[in-house]
Amino acid sequence: MSIEGFVHHTVLLSEAVDMLNPRSGGIYVDGTMGGGGHTRALLEASAPLGRVIAFDQDLEAVTNAETWREGYHDRLIVVHDNFRMIGNHLQRLAIPKVQGILCDLGVSSPQLDDAWRGFSYQQDAPLDMRMDHRQTVTAKKLVNTCSERELADYFFEYGEERWGKRIAQFIVASRKVAPIETTEQLVAIIKAAIPAAARKDGPHPAKRVFQALRIAVNEEMTSLQDLLVTIPQLLDSYGRAAFITFHSLEDRIVKKALIDAAKDCICPPDFPQCICDHRATMQVITRKPVVPSDVDIELNPRARSAKLRVAERLPN
Template identity: 50%
Template structure:
């Protein structure tokens, strides 16, 4: 399958990044390279874009497609949590912009064998980096009922988390749950019929939760945003596209903290911590897809874009 990617909120992202022709940019989630290619088109010979992805399929396919940009483009197979090491390896001390387009890519969803989608019956995998030891199959078959319920509730915000966890435990006592199809059937059995008739696919939230847990997505995001801001030159910009409320909340809170600076308790008459604001937030409210974009790319409906500029 071709690694094709329709970039979400492309025009808005480029405007907020304000790409400089000779700038150095990092796309922390290269994927199919849609955003990266748009940035590369704006770069002149001295410009550089480093594309990072933990999915080897993405790196291989997109490296070939973007090879026409020559030395302006470098692809790195790694998790973006390794940003500091990656920049050091390329002798880069500061950058002009950084982009995160989070979540699962269209290719990963459409490649049924990767186990990300509840619409395809496939091995229960969900690893973005297939060299990882732990897949969704291990979590589903090895976590305790309490841990399963916690993961499904915390990462999926699924109101039926406890019941789904109970049904998973009952099912796996008979035989291991090995495929996405088997898991979907368990989830459908666990959620009462009335609740299944409303809202999205009954397995959507549980699959999201397992994917986040397998890839440790939220922990990695929390630990990397401030690191990325640290490497920005003054006037450099950070843009982050999220696809669910958990990610968006993390981005909003970290941006607010970096824009506030002072961490003294509200009752203090004067600041004693001495912390200065690091960024100015460019998006008071998140940018969302236009009705026109939603017609062309329905997967953009849950996308939210936030951006900031370094002081």
């Protein structure tokens, strides 16, 4: 992917930044820099003294930042790492608390559209799907080494694929003949596994399986859960955290984490008395998620499923 090709329409840009309420002198984290849309908006909204620490595990995004970061000088710090490591880097930078954290959890259009990355089921490419090429696990490795049960669990849990068990059976049978190495090979196996009648309606038959493999390869759900646990410790009093999700699985995780952080007790409802000793650390700002405008969807049809949720840190 060329650096010049890293162009992406930023979803819910003004809504997310406005709800973080940036101010001059504050320190803000963009956990998923991508093309830099939210990062630059945070820098502009917190001018002249606000700072932004932008994270991305994709080296292409980090390299691309060199094309637009000039002029922000020491107000911008770019970190090549997963957002689950925000706390470690803030400690390294001697920053005890920040005033806002923003994470757009969507896969950027350049990542999906560049065939060599192996994310797309519409273009033939090596089965890769890594956001960070420093890691060793690829989609090829998963489909060729995971057990049938493991694959079926991935497809059901991460892709909500009703035909997951049958697809896993077909994958295992196919790899006994020859390794599955390309996206085109995998798409053909998925289509063969799903009955023709079930393929007539709905999204592309490979969409859910490719989503599941991408999530598994990049440990997206565990990374998100790791970050959500640390959010109250990272934020200053009245600091805000904003999350933009794109599918139901990650949205449920964010919603539950923010609601739990806003409770004084998270014991099961049938417990006669509280034993968890949990205390509220956050206040949910968005009782209902903010969704994209028609303009957002027109500019980026993939934004149709986006949801923005925001919570505020209670006084420490």
